[in-house]
Amino acid sequence: xxxxxxxxxxxxxxxxxxxxxxxxxxxxxxxxxxxxxxxxxxxxxxxxxxxxxxxxxxxxxxxxxxxxxxxxxxxxxxxxxxxxxxxxxxxxxxxxxxxxxxxxxxxxxxxxxxxxxxxxxxxxxxxxxxxxxxxxxxxxxxxxxxxxxxxxxxxxxxxxxxxxxxxxxxxxxxxxxxxxxxxxxxxxxxxxxxxxxxxxxxxxxxxxxxxxxxxxxxxxxxxxxxxxxxxxxxxxxxxxxxxxxxxxxxxxxxxxxxxxxxxxxxxxxxxxxxxxxxxxxxxxxxxxxxxxxxxxxxxxxxxxxxxx
Amino acid sequence: xxxxxxxxxxxxxxxxxxxxxxxxxxxxxxxxxxxxxxxxxxxxxxxxxxxxxxxxxxxxxxxxxxxxxxxxxxxxxxxxxxxxxxxxxxxxxxxxxxxxxxxxxxxxxxxxxxxxxxxxxxxxxxxxxxxxxxxxxxxxxxxxxxxxxxxxxxxxxxxxxxxxxxxxxxxxxxxxxxxxxxxxxxxxxxxxxxxxxxxxxxxxxxxxxxxxxxxxxxxxxxxxxxxxxxxxxxxxxxxxxxxxxxxxxxxxxxxxxxxxxxxxxxxxxxxxxxxxxxxxxxxxxxxxxxxxxxxxxxxxxxxxxxxxxxxxxxxxxxxxxxxxxxxxxxxxxxxxxxxxxxxxxxxxxxxxxxxxxxxxxxxxxxxxxxxxxxxxxxxxxxxxxxxxxxxxxxxxxxxxxxxxxxxxxxxxxxxxxxxxxxxxxxxxxxxxxxxxxxxxxxxxxxxxxxxxxxxxxxxxxxxxxxxxxxxxxxxxxxxxxxxxxxxxxxxxxxxxxxxxxxxxxxxxxxxxxxxxxxxxxxxxxxxxxxxxxxxxxxxxxxxxxxxxxxxxxxxxxx
Numbered sequence: 001x002x003x004x005x006x007x008x009x010x011x012x013x014x015x016x017x018x019x020x021x022x023x024x025x026x027x028x029x030x031x032x033x034x035x036x037x038x039x040x041x042x043x044x045x046x047x048x049x050x051x052x053x054x055x056x057x058x059x060x061x062x063x064x065x066x067x068x069x070x071x072x073x074x075x076x077x078x079x080x081x082x083x084x085x086x087x088x089x090x091x092x093x094x095x096x097x098x099x100x101x102x103x104x105x106x107x108x109x110x111x112x113x114x115x116x117x118x119x120x121x122x123x124x125x126x127x128x129x130x131x132x133x134x135x136x137x138x139x140x141x142x143x144x145x146x147x148x149x150x151x152x153x154x155x156x157x158x159x160x161x162x163x164x165x166x167x168x169x170x171x172x173x174x175x176x177x178x179x180x181x182x183x184x185x186x187x188x189x190x191x192x193x194x195x196x197x198x199x200x201x202x203x204x205x206x207x208x209x210x211x212x213x214x215x216x217x218x219x220x221x222x223x224x225x226x227x228x229x230x231x232x233x234x235x236x237x238x239x240x241x242x243x244x245x246x247x248x249x250x251x252x253x254x255x256x257x258x259x260x261x262x263x264x265x266x267x268x269x270x271x272x273x274x275x276x277x278x279x280x281x282x283x284x285x286x287x288x289x290x291x292x293x294x295x296x297x298x299x300x301x302x303x304x305x306x307x308x
Numbered sequence: 309x310x311x312x313x314x315x316x317x318x319x320x321x322x323x324x325x326x327x328x329x330x331x332x333x334x335x336x337x338x339x340x341x342x343x344x345x346x347x348x349x350x351x352x353x354x355x356x357x358x359x360x361x362x363x364x365x366x367x368x369x370x371x372x373x374x375x376x377x378x379x380x381x382x383x384x385x386x387x388x389x390x391x392x393x394x395x396x397x398x399x400x401x402x403x404x405x406x407x408x409x410x411x412x413x414x415x416x417x418x419x420x421x422x423x424x425x426x427x428x429x430x431x432x433x434x435x436x437x438x439x440x441x442x443x444x445x446x447x448x449x450x451x452x453x454x455x456x457x458x459x460x461x462x463x464x465x466x467x468x469x470x471x472x473x474x475x476x477x478x479x480x481x482x483x484x485x486x487x488x489x490x491x492x493x494x495x496x497x498x499x500x501x502x503x504x505x506x507x508x509x510x511x512x513x514x515x516x517x518x519x520x521x522x523x524x525x526x527x528x529x530x531x532x533x534x535x536x537x538x539x540x541x542x543x544x545x546x547x548x549x550x551x552x553x554x555x556x557x558x559x560x561x562x563x564x565x566x567x568x569x570x571x572x573x574x575x576x577x578x579x580x581x582x583x584x585x586x587x588x589x590x591x592x593x594x595x596x597x598x599x600x601x602x603x604x605x606x607x608x609x610x611x612x613x614x615x616x617x618x619x620x621x622x623x624x625x626x627x628x629x630x631x632x633x634x635x636x637x638x639x640x641x642x643x644x645x646x647x648x649x650x651x652x653x654x655x656x657x658x659x660x661x662x663x664x665x666x667x668x669x670x671x672x673x674x675x676x677x678x679x680x681x682x683x684x685x686x687x688x689x690x691x692x693x694x695x696x697x698x699x700x701x702x703x704x705x706x707x708x709x710x711x712x713x714x715x716x717x718x719x720x721x722x723x724x725x726x727x728x729x730x731x732x733x734x735x736x737x738x739x740x741x742x743x744x745x746x747x748x749x750x751x752x753x754x755x756x757x758x759x760x761x762x763x764x765x766x767x768x769x770x771x772x773x774x775x776x777x778x779x780x781x782x783x784x785x786x787x788x789x790x791x792x793x794x795x796x797x798x799x800x801x802x803x804x805x806x807x808x809x810x811x812x813x814x815x816x817x818x819x820x821x822x823x824x825x826x827x828x829x830x831x832x833x834x835x836x837x838x839x840x841x842x843x844x845x846x847x848x849x850x851x852x853x854x855x856x857x858x859x860x861x862x863x864x865x866x
Contacts, residue, residue: 150433150435
């Protein structure tokens with residue numbers, strides 16, 4: 001008589017799991033994982049180091065910065081530079097301008113881009129290819145700097161917010177992403193809404209936009225970051241420092257340190273920690289803003305770019 | 309990601325656009341101008357009738373007269389906003405000009421960071437304000453054919469102080485060198501009674517003294533000997549010389565200061581690369597003097613005396629090495645030396661003594677490239693159409709060229725910002741500082757009052773008295789000794805027509821790039837001096853002979 005050990009017929013699940021794991025994690029794979037982790041950590045460090053260094057400099061005393069002794073941590077810790085920069089009225093005035101320009105420009109850009117992209121996404125739009133052609137043409141050719149300057153001047157937009165928010169209101173790149181996104185939007189939803197009595201604007205405003213949050217968030221991010229960082233429009237069209245965005249303020253500060261040869265005895269350098277403090281304060285909002293919108297970011301771009 | 313180009317590509321676009329803008333009028337000018345004729349021997353300066361443009365002007369304005377407009381005037385001005393003293397509308401300077409001269413300004417304010425680009429854009433677009441400040445003779449030449457700038461030499465009769473200083477200081481010949489093909493000049497330069505050479509190297513005097521050197525090296529060979537001895541006495545030094553100002557090319561400040569002593573031009577002084585040899589212009593990069601200069605610096609690198617990174621590093625890196633006593637010699641000027649001292653003190657090196665040396669002599673002799681022009685002013689051509697044109701000229705003459713105006717722009721108002729002692733020496737009020745004259749004073753002459761502002765004081769006061777009035781003793785002494793060197797002969801100058809101007813501008817870029825690349829390679833030892841002939845051949849291939857021919861066939865009559 002053969003007795004069977006009941007445990008024989010019931011395999012040890014833990015052992016199986018262990019053996020599977022052993023099978024999966026070959027030495028090569030483990031090495032790969034370690035190398036991979038190390039490599040990605042290295043990339044993180046390389047990416048983060050300049051910013052951490054900047055923050056460290058912002059809180060350090062000038063002597064240590066000049067001696068090149070500030071790396072990851074502040075030395076000669078002080079916050080006096082912060083108070084000095086923050087007590088400069090022009091800095092805050094320019095900062096406020098940046099906020100206003102960014103908000104207004106992003107609102108205008110989003111309104112124009114979404115509506116234009118939605119219209120262009122409709123295959124039955126008459127002259128669609130002409131509109132797309134004209135739009136794409138501007139991606140590669142422009143009127144040139146001086147004609148643009150003359151145009152904006154003669155429209156009376158110089159020294160006003162409109163010179164900053166209107167000329168770059170539609171980014172063709174963003175427009176094309178949105179257009180592809182809307183092209184993939186299920187037509188059945190729109191048809192159902194139309195049958196229920198919604199007009200074109202109703203369909204767009206109540207059905208399409210609420211279901212397009214991912215791409216909208218991505219576009220807001222693209223636009224807001226680019227307007228926040230932009231200085232060139234202000235440089236071209238603003239004649240008074242109280243109209244500049246904070247990026248111009250920062251640019252001017254940095255220039256004082258690098259244009260020594262032209263300026264003779266006007267060349268006293270702006271202290272490195274003043275530059276660091278200004279940079280930290282300028283990038284701070286974007287740094288805070290990014291993580292909250294980042295989760296939409298990848299999905300938004302993918303949704304827009306992969307055509308079904 | 310989005311379609312906003314990077315700042316760099318924006319700048320490239322801007323340059324491209326400006327080049328095009330300059331080229332368009334050039335095409336028009338070409339059609340209208342006989343390109344063979346060159347006449348720049350001072351055909352201008354004829355009197356122009358301005359009797360209908362006398363609004364606000366003084367009938368009896370002359371040297372010694374304070375300009376007061378006969379009615380309130382407002383002038384448009386391009387203002388360079390300096391981050392060290394951001395513009396404030398309530399500056400004492402502005403208030404005094406309004407109250408005392410009856411003049412107010414309508415500024416187009418441009419940040420220092422992008423001043424040149426914006427100015428070029430405004431001029432190219434025909435939208436420049438009447439008064440264009442911070443203009444160097446030569447930098448605005450490209451806009452002359454477009455007609456947007458005023459040939460100001462036609463109107464200088466209304467500027468008695470300017471004429472008096474040009475004559476008294478013997479500047480007419482220099483001024484004639486700036487005349488364009490129509491015989492007129494377009495920039496009123498800031499004038500200097502005597503040149504103010506600024507750049508040299510600063511040394512750690514304590515280490516030099518310890519190595520037994522009290523005196524400045526008389527020649528570059530001596531300089532090398534001193535570096536050797538200092539290195540030997542201080543083995544801790546990584547290198548003795550670690551230089552800066554290399555962002556636009558290798559060691560531009562130091563080479564610029566050294567080059568005249570080798571009979572050539574280099575670095576910031578490279579200019580168009582032409583050197584007058586007594587009978588013709590030669591190209592600096594191909595001259596024996598240039599080779600000797602490179603051999604000197606190459607030997608410093610070879611012997612481990614000069615940091616090879618001097619060629620490429622940014623200023624901060626060089627300053628850090630000097631501050632950390634890893635090097636003992638660095639490019640310097642009268643302001644930067646203060647930074648070095650402060651840094652060394654902050655870094656706890658209280659014993660360090662820093663001083664500047666007089667630029668040593670070289671095989672060609674002891675020369676200094678001295679210009680007595682500083683940045684000045686150009687006028688938009690629409691200025692001559694204004695009915696207050698004469699008053700505008702009188703006001704500019706008073707502010708930029710009269711002793712009274714120059715003092716006002718530099719020191720402010722007697723009794724308000726400074727006092728004058730019985731010996732004529734000016735002294736700032738105790739609560740006001742500038743250039744460290746009253747360390748720790750709560751107010752600054754430029755930031756809080758608007759005086760000592762590069763826009764209104766382009767030549768720092770012009771007269772020797774005013775130039776020296778705020779200088780530290782060491783700087784006045786440095787300038788005096790540098791001015792004892794022979795002035796570098798710039799030759800008779802040349803006058804190119806528009807077509808040639810365009811062509812040399814294109815060739816110049818290629819030639820300068822070739823010279824700069826070879827300069828770095830020779831100094832670093834990457835290229836052997838046996839290769840020199842091949843290098844000169846490269847220059848030849850880049851069009852050197854043709855380039856020189858254009859200059860030598862267009863010499864001025866003078």
